[in-house]
Amino acid sequence: MSVLDVRDLKKSFGKNHAVQGISFSVSAGEVFTIIGPNGAGKTTTLEMIEGLVTPDHGEILFGNLTWEKNSKTIKQMIGVQPQSSAMFDLLNPEENLDLFATFYDKARPTEEVLKLVNLTDHRKNHVKKLSGGQRQRLAIGLAMISDPDIIFLDEPTTGLDPQARRNIWDIILELKKLGKTIILTTHYMEEAEKLSDRVCIVDQGKIVTLDTPAALIAKLTEEREVRLAFIDGAAAAEEAEVFSQNIDSVVRTEREGSSLKLWSTNPEDTLYDLFGFTKEKNYKVEQVSIREMSLEDVFIAFTGKEWRD
Amino acid sequence: MRNVSQFKQMFLTQLKLTLREKQAWFWGIFFPVILMVIFMVIFTSGSDDEFSATVAIVNENPNPTSEMLLQQINQIPVLVIEGDGTVNREEADELVKEQDVHAAIVLPETEDVTTLLLLVNKENENGVTTQALSGMLDKFVQQANLYAVGASPTYELEIESITSGNMELSATDFLLTGMIALAIAQGGLFGMVDLVEMRRKGLIKRLRMTPANMNIFGLSDMIMRFVFSIIQIVLLSLIGVFIFGAKLYIDFPTLLVVFIVGALSFNALGYFFSSFSKTTEAYMGVANITSFLMMFLSGVFIPIETMPQWIQPVSNILPLTYFVEGLREAMVYSSSIFNASVWIGIGIMMLWGVIAYVLGSWFYKTKSIVETR
Numbered sequence: 001m002s003v004l005d006v007r008d009l010k011k012s013f014g015k016n017h018a019v020q021g022i023s024f025s026v027s028a029g030e031v032f033t034i035i036g037p038n039g040a041g042k043t044t045t046l047e048m049i050e051g052l053v054t055p056d057h058g059e060i061l062f063g064n065l066t067w068e069k070n071s072k073t074i075k076q077m078i079g080v081q082p083q084s085s086a087m088f089d090l091l092n093p094e095e096n097l098d099l100f101a102t103f104y105d106k107a108r109p110t111e112e113v114l115k116l117v118n119l120t121d122h123r124k125n126h127v128k129k130l131s132g133g134q135r136q137r138l139a140i141g142l143a144m145i146s147d148p149d150i151i152f153l154d155e156p157t158t159g160l161d162p163q164a165r166r167n168i169w170d171i172i173l174e175l176k177k178l179g180k181t182i183i184l185t186t187h188y189m190e191e192a193e194k195l196s197d198r199v200c201i202v203d204q205g206k207i208v209t210l211d212t213p214a215a216l217i218a219k220l221t222e223e224r225e226v227r228l229a230f231i232d233g234a235a236a237a238e239e240a241e242v243f244s245q246n247i248d249s250v251v252r253t254e255r256e257g258s259s260l261k262l263w264s265t266n267p268e269d270t271l272y273d274l275f276g277f278t279k280e281k282n283y284k285v286e287q288v289s290i291r292e293m294s295l296e297d298v299f300i301a302f303t304g305k306e307w308r309d
Numbered sequence: 310m311r312n313v314s315q316f317k318q319m320f321l322t323q324l325k326l327t328l329r330e331k332q333a334w335f336w337g338i339f340f341p342v343i344l345m346v347i348f349m350v351i352f353t354s355g356s357d358d359e360f361s362a363t364v365a366i367v368n369e370n371p372n373p374t375s376e377m378l379l380q381q382i383n384q385i386p387v388l389v390i391e392g393d394g395t396v397n398r399e400e401a402d403e404l405v406k407e408q409d410v411h412a413a414i415v416l417p418e419t420e421d422v423t424t425l426l427l428l429v430n431k432e433n434e435n436g437v438t439t440q441a442l443s444g445m446l447d448k449f450v451q452q453a454n455l456y457a458v459g460a461s462p463t464y465e466l467e468i469e470s471i472t473s474g475n476m477e478l479s480a481t482d483f484l485l486t487g488m489i490a491l492a493i494a495q496g497g498l499f500g501m502v503d504l505v506e507m508r509r510k511g512l513i514k515r516l517r518m519t520p521a522n523m524n525i526f527g528l529s530d531m532i533m534r535f536v537f538s539i540i541q542i543v544l545l546s547l548i549g550v551f552i553f554g555a556k557l558y559i560d561f562p563t564l565l566v567v568f569i570v571g572a573l574s575f576n577a578l579g580y581f582f583s584s585f586s587k588t589t590e591a592y593m594g595v596a597n598i599t600s601f602l603m604m605f606l607s608g609v610f611i612p613i614e615t616m617p618q619w620i621q622p623v624s625n626i627l628p629l630t631y632f633v634e635g636l637r638e639a640m641v642y643s644s645s646i647f648n649a650s651v652w653i654g655i656g657i658m659m660l661w662g663v664i665a666y667v668l669g670s671w672f673y674k675t676k677s678i679v680e681t682r
Contacts, residue, residue, distance in 0.1 A: 050518060075520040084511035090329040102318040103521040
C-alpha cells in the first residue's frame with residue numbers, strides 16, 4: 001500500500017532548475033532512499049515533500065492528504081530529521097524531547113526515545129556539548145518523538161566517523177523493524193545499499209534509475225572485475241595480461257606495475273585459465289580477488305560520471 | 310489544552326535558555342546597570358550644587374564709594390573673592406587671562422566715577438557664569454542707583470517651583486526614569502537577535518516542520534522578555550533610589566500599563582527587525598541605529614523642550630519619547646491612570662507595537678521561512 005505518492009515534481013531557484021520532474025511512490029514499512037551527489041536535488045525534493053518548499057509543479061499525496069488542504073494532519077503523521085540537525089543547544093536532550101513532545105497530539109515517552117537513540121547516558125548534557133554523532137541521534141529522536149508512521153531522514157550520517165555512522169544505521173534498521181516508513185537521503189552508496197528496500201538515484205534534478213539495490217546491480221552487465229597481484233613483478237604481470245587477452249570471456253584488461261585488473265563475463269573460468277598459466281610459468285600470485293558490482297558501479301553506468309562523496 | 314501545555318513548555322524553555330545564556334545576563338542586566346551608573350555620575354554630579362563664581366576685586370584707589378561697593382559685594386554669597394582681598398589692575402588682567410578667576414570687578418577709582426567695570430575672558434564672554442555674573446552685577450547696580458536717589462522698587466520678582474506631582478523633579482529622578490525606559494527599550498530592540506540566530510541555525514525551520522504553534526512560541530518569548538524587563542526596572546529603581554538618592558512617587562496602575570505596553574512595543578520592534586535581518590550583524594546594525602537615534606531624541610538625558618525646534622517633531626513621533634514620559638508620569642509625578650496625556654502616549658506606543666508586530670509576522674511568513682534555499 002502506497003503511503004506517499006510524488007508526481008512530476010519541479011522546482012527552480014532562478015536559473016537553477018533544482019528538480020526537473022521527479023515521480024515515485026513509497027510503500028508502507030519501506031526504506032526508500034534518494035541518493036545522488038551534492039547538488040543533485042535530493043534535499044529540495046525532500047523539502048517539497050516535507051512541506052517546507054512549495055513546488056513549481058507537481059503533486060504530493062500522503063494517502064489522499066495534500067499539503068494545501070491537510071497540512072496540520074500531515075505534520076502530525078510525519079517525523080523529520082533535517083540536514084542541519086538544528087535544536088536548542090542550551091537545553092539537554094531530555095529537555096529538547098520534552099519540548100517537541102508538546103507539539104504533537106500523541107507522543108512517545110521521552111525515556112523510550114532516549115533509549116532507542118542510545119542517549120540515556122547523555123540525557124542531562126547540554127546539546128552544545130554533544131558529539132556530531134550524538135547530535136544526529138538526538139535529531140532522529142526528535143523526528144521520532146511523535147511515533148510517526150513516516151520518517152524523513154536527510155543525510156543523517158554526513159560528516160560522521162564510521163562508528164557513529166554505524167550507530168545511526170542500527171537505529172534506522174531498528175525503526176524498520178518497528179514497521180516505520182523511512183525516506184532517506186544520502187550520498188553514501190554503501191549506506192543506501194545496506195539500508196534500503198529501494199533506491200532512487202538522482203542526478204541534476206532527475207531520477208536516473210529506481211529499483212531495489214540488487215535489481216539495480218543486476219541491470220548492469222554481467223562483467224566482474226578480477227584482480228591479481230604478482231610477487232614476480234611487472235614482467236610476470238605483463239605476460240599474464242597478454243595471456244588473458246586471448247581468453248574469450250575477458251572483455252578488457254588494465255595493468256599497473258605488478259598488478260593486473262581484468263573484466264570477465266565468466267570470472268571463475270578466467271581464474272582457472274590464469275592459474276594454469278601461472279603454474280606453467282612458475283609465477284607466484286600473492287593476491288586474488290573478484291569484486292562484486294556495487295551501487296557505485298550502477299551510478300557510473302547510468303550517468304557516465306565518477307562518483308564523488 | 311494542548312496550547313496551554315505547549316505554552317508552559319515553551320515558556321520554560323525560554324526561561325532556561327535565558328538563564329543559561331551568559332550574554333543575556335550581561336546585556337540585559339549588567340550593561341544597563343553600568344550604563345545607568347555612568348550616566349548618573351556624569352549628568353548629575355554637581356548639578357544640584359548652588360551656583361558660585363570666583364572673582365578678583367580691583368580697588369586701586371580706595372574711596373567711600375568703592376569701599377561701600379566692596380562691602381556690598383562681599384555680602385553676595387555666591388561670589389568667592391580671589392585671595393580674600395583686592396588686587397591691582399595688572400594682576401586682575403593676568404588672573405582673567407589665565408582663567409584663574411571667572412571675572413574681575415574693577416571698583417570706581419574716585420567718588421565721582423559711576424561705572425563698575427566687569428573684566429571677563431574673551432573666550433568665556435558668552436559663558437553661563439559670565440552671563441550670571443553680569444546679570445547679578447546689573448541688579449546690584451540698579452539697587453545702588455535706587456538707593457542713591459532714595460527710591461524703593463515698585464515691582465519685585467518672586468520665583469516659585471511647582472510640579473504636577475508631589476515633589477520637585479531632580480536631575481537624578483529625571484535620569485533614572487529615562488535610563489529605566491532606555492534599558493527596557495534596548496532589551497526589546499536588541500533582545501530579538503536570538504531569533505535571527507535561530508533562523509540562521511535552521512531552528513525556526515525545524516520548528517515549522519512540526520505542528521508547533523509559532524504564535525505561542527513568539528508569545529512565550531515575549532513574556533520571558535517581559536519578566537526580564539521587570540527584573541531590570543526593579544534593579545535600576547533600587548540602585549537609583551538607594552545609591553543616587555532618587556525620590557520616586559509611584560502610581561502602580563499607571564506604571565503597570567505604561568510598562569506592559571512599552572515593553573511589548575519595543576519587543577515587537579525587535580521582532581520586526583529580526584524578520585528581515587539575515588545575519589546577526591545586520592540585525593545589530595539596525596537595532597544600534599534605532600537605539601542611538603532614540604536615545605538622544607527621546608528626552609532620556611535632556612528634556613525635549615530644550616532641543617532645537619526643528620528636531621522636536623521627530624522626537625514627538627518616537628515611541629521612546631512616550632515611554633520615557635509615561636514612566637516619569639507613573640514613577641515621579643504619580644499621575645493617575647485616568648490622566649488623558651498618559652493614554653495618548655500609551656496609544657502611540659501601542660500603534661508602533663501593533664504595526665511592528667504585524668509587519669514582522671508578515672515578513673516571517675512570506676520571506677524568512679519558505680523559499681529559504
